[in-house]
Amino acid sequence: MAGKDxxxxxxxxxxxxxxxxxxxxxxxxxxxxxxxxxxxxxVELGDLxxxxxxxxxxxxxxxxxxxxxxFKTYAEYRIRGAMLDELRKNDWLPRSIRKKSNHLxxxxxxxxxKLKRPPTAGELARVLNMDLxxxxxxLREATTGAVVHLEALGKVVEAxxxxxxxxxxxxxxxxxxxxxxxxxxxxxxxxxxxxxxxLPEKERLVITLYYHEELTMKExxxxxxxxESRVSQLRSQAVLxxxxxxxxxx
Numbered sequence: 001m002a003g004k005d006x007x008x009x010x011x012x013x014x015x016x017x018x019x020x021x022x023x024x025x026x027x028x029x030x031x032x033x034x035x036x037x038x039x040x041x042x043v044e045l046g047d048l049x050x051x052x053x054x055x056x057x058x059x060x061x062x063x064x065x066x067x068x069x070x071f072k073t074y075a076e077y078r079i080r081g082a083m084l085d086e087l088r089k090n091d092w093l094p095r096s097i098r099k100k101s102n103h104l105x106x107x108x109x110x111x112x113x114k115l116k117r118p119p120t121a122g123e124l125a126r127v128l129n130m131d132l133x134x135x136x137x138x139l140r141e142a143t144t145g146a147v148v149h150l151e152a153l154g155k156v157v158e159a160x161x162x163x164x165x166x167x168x169x170x171x172x173x174x175x176x177x178x179x180x181x182x183x184x185x186x187x188x189x190x191x192x193x194x195x196x197x198x199l200p201e202k203e204r205l206v207i208t209l210y211y212h213e214e215l216t217m218k219e220x221x222x223x224x225x226x227x228e229s230r231v232s233q234l235r236s237q238a239v240l241x242x243x244x245x246x247x248x249x250x
Contacts, residue, residue: 020060021053024075028052031080034214039087048083055082101142101243108244118200121237136233143239195245203238210235 032048059078063071104124111119111127119127125135196204202224209215209223210231217231224231 017057017060020056024056024079027076028056028079031076032083035080035083035087043087047086051082051086052079055079058082097141100138104138104142104240105244105247108240109247112244118241121233136236139236139240140232143236143243192242192246195242198245199238199241203234203241206231206234207238 028049032045032052035048036043036045055078056075059071059075062078063074065071107127108119108124111124115123121135121139122132125132128135128138130138196207199207205224206220209220210217215223217228217235221228221231
């Protein structure tokens with residue numbers, strides 16, 4: 001395998017690039033579709049795929065097999081990262097959704113402080129003076145913007161299973177082995193994992209299956225014995241909690 005990885009560090013010719021694209025075309029499309037499924041309709045799938053191709057080429061140019069990581073692992077990390085960078089650069093989230101998101105997070109934090117515990121969906125709906133169906137519609141729209149942040153941190157869901165070490169090594173590569181940045185990133189992983197552990201059990205399980213195991217909402221629903229729409233509601237509620245907690249720093 002090491003010999004194959006070494007080949008990728010020297011990808012420069014047309015034939016080599018074509019072989020590289022052929023091998024990773026399915027992965028790029030899958031990652032792009034998974035991101036696009038949780039984004040507003042104004043985000044073009046083709047733009048994400050184009051960004052993924054750039055990420056793949058960047059990975060091929062910068063890959064160093066001496067770091068002890070397989071090229072496939074590194075390439076998929078850079079592909080996803082390039083797509084996230086594209087989303088951030090183009091500020092794809094509509095202002096109206098950003099406003100809804102900030103308002104809902106503020107309401108959540110205020111009511112959690114008042115109750116001294118995480119509020120339920122029903123309680124938040126009553127505070128917002130809307131029925132539960134309208135609340136979940138608002139919640140889905142408001143948490144759409146979280147995809148960029150949670151995708152970037154998606155692999156920290158199960159602390160203690162080796163993902164921290166993998167991310168730690170990857171950040172050392174992408175940050176040119178800067179010890180200070182690597183330490184900061186490791187602290188962030190531990191913090192986010194701690195926040196995820198605070199989620200209600202079913203929400204924590206949905207986040208784990210969705211972001212870590214990369215199951216679809218339909219597959220998660222089958223496992224938990226609930227509808228696909230209920231899985232979506234649990235995911236959105238979990239994302240709201242995580243964003244509110246992380247902004248509050250608790």
